[in-house]
Structure formats: C-alpha cells, structure tokens
Amino acid sequence: MEKILNVAVVGLGRAGWQIHIPRIMAHKGFKLSGVVDPLDERRKEARLHLGVAAFESLEKLFEQQNPDVVVIVSPTHFHKEQSLLAFRHGADVLCDKPMAVTLDEAREMVEAMHARSRKMMIFQPHRAHVETVALRALLREDLLGPVFMIKRRWSRYRVRVDWQAFARYGGGELNNSGAHFVDQLLYLSASPVKKIHCLRRRVLSRGDAEDFAKIIMETENGMILDVEVNFATAIAPPAMQVFGERGTMVLDEEHGLWRARYYDKGGADAIRLQEGLAAENRSYMDDQQLPWKEKNYPLSAFSSIDFYDKCYEHFALNQPAFIPPGESLEVMRILDVCKKRFGLE
C-alpha cells in the first residue's frame, strides 16, 4: 500500500484492546502510532506488548504526535469531546458506537467534522457481518416477496455491573446494543423511519439504565423493524427473522445459515375468496395447499466485509464513507426519541 495512516487508539478496554488494536495491527494500510488510557497498568501493557507510545490522555498524545486517524473506544460520555479534540488537531475519527450519549452531542460532532473539513465514521460492525451481507443478497433475489417485517434479537443473561449499567456514562442497552441493531436494520430496510415505538426496563442490571429494550420502527417502504435487546434471557429465540408475503427466513446461528421457507410468485393464485358467512368445510384454511419450498443458504457462500478496509478506502483514498455520518445521526435520532418519549419503567 502506498499510503500508510498513523492511528491512535483511545481506550484500552475490551473493545480497544480486543477488537480495534488487532485489526489495526493486521492491516497493511495502518500503523498503530500511539494509545491512550488513564490506567497506568494498561499503558505499561501496551508499551510492553505493542511497543507503542502510551499516553494518559488524548491531549498529551497530541503534544507529541499527529496521527492521521484517532480511533475512539473510550467510555461513551468521552466520545464527543475526544472527537472534537481530534478534529481540532487535524485528525479524522473512527468512533465506536454509540456515537455519543445524546443526539445533540452527535450533531455537534458532525458539525465540528464539517467545520474542520475532516472525516468521521462510526464503527457499526454488524453492517459488515456475513449474515448481513448474505441477507442483503437474498433480499435482492426477492425469494419471500415483499418483506413486511425484520426482527433482530440480542439475547443474553448478564447482570451488568460496569459503567455501561449507568445512564450518566451513556450506558444502558438501548445505547450500547440497540445502536448496533437499529443501524443494522436501517441499513437492511434502506428506507426512512416514519414511526418509532419503544419499551425499556431495568430487569437485572445493578445500575440505573435499562437492560431490556424493545424498539419498533415503521419505515416509509412499509416494513416493521423490530429490535429486542434482552439481557435477562436464559433461553434465546432466533437472532434474526425476516417475514415476507410469500415466506420466512430465519438465521440459524448454530449451523451458520439462513433457512428459508417460501413459495414462488403465483403460488397462492388459486386461493379464492369465499362468499357468505359460513367458513367452507368448517375449515380455517390450515389445509391450504401451497407449493412450499425449503432451502438453506450457508453463510460460507458469502464473505463478510473488512471494516478496516472500508476505513482505509475512506480515510486514505477519499472514497465515500461505508457508513455516512448522516446515517449514524439517524440511529442517534431514533435512540433519542426512544429515551425522550418512552420512559424507563
């Protein structure tokens, strides 16, 4: 690669250390130039294992370095200020989700990005996952006829005790996990949202933020997008289901495939409306003969998208953003409506 971008990672927690740094180190277009964490032992660990300069704050890093890209993986309530700081120092930003604590903060980030003529992408990796790539391809084949609903479930049994359990740090599962799946379903539906409904509960969490959230969005192209994040699930339902007029698809995570049951166009044409007020044969149509087909689509036939390739294309090669900031603002708008109109019970 001709151009190698220097990258600084801010936050050496689970996501910074386990998700971002390995990807940066493995990518030929990026060089990890520095890291930031207020914890001394994490900075020592980074110096020892990665051989990079480590700083206690992003301000201190900028005193000595001018990275091309700053990857922000600190607790969510720092995302806005650290992004603004990066833009002021002429760096572009890859910020982990959720973009910020509030919609107003997110808007400020986009305004600052434009004002400083910088670039920013929000790390929403579910768009790049193979099940999303496969589903987009299968939806283009129109197997199921018009799709009227997509359900996405994130089901765990986890008593949250860290900062993500508290609303003041931008925690809560609406922000934390909801941001992933609202983004994923908006991407799949490719249609503006016209109505939003939400339910939030704190079930097991030791903090004050929700660990159950149900978000239902109605899109202008007639879809219902149903996201459920439930950290009090001991037996998990399917992670994803797609409902069309001529069939259903279910994501089978155990076997790594999309399972489809559907019939071809015209398959229900012989079904006639009945006259009168007595159901024929006292039947409720359970015996309707439809030409059902069943087919499995292994995920191994598709490839996931390398998110850092997309970052390189955007930050180094000036190609359009894989996730334009406007789309991330829309995720924040939806989460904001959920929080403001639908209280935590």
Ligand SMILES: NC(=O)c1ccc[n+]([C@@H]2O[C@H](COP(=O)([O-])OP(=O)(O)OC[C@H]3O[C@@H](n4cnc5c(N)ncnc54)[C@H](O)[C@@H]3O)[C@@H](O)[C@H]2O)c1
């Ligand atoms: N995209 C994903 O799949 C994904 C997964 C997990 C977390 N995240 C996001 O990444 C961010 C971090 O989450 P995490 O799970 O890694 O948290 P974590 O609790 O594991 O780690 C947070 C780290 O940030 C450090 N830190 C605290 N204050 C800081 C500051 N002012 N500047 C820099 N670093 C600071 C902490 O010392 C710690 O090392 C959150 O916004 C979270 O929503 C994204």
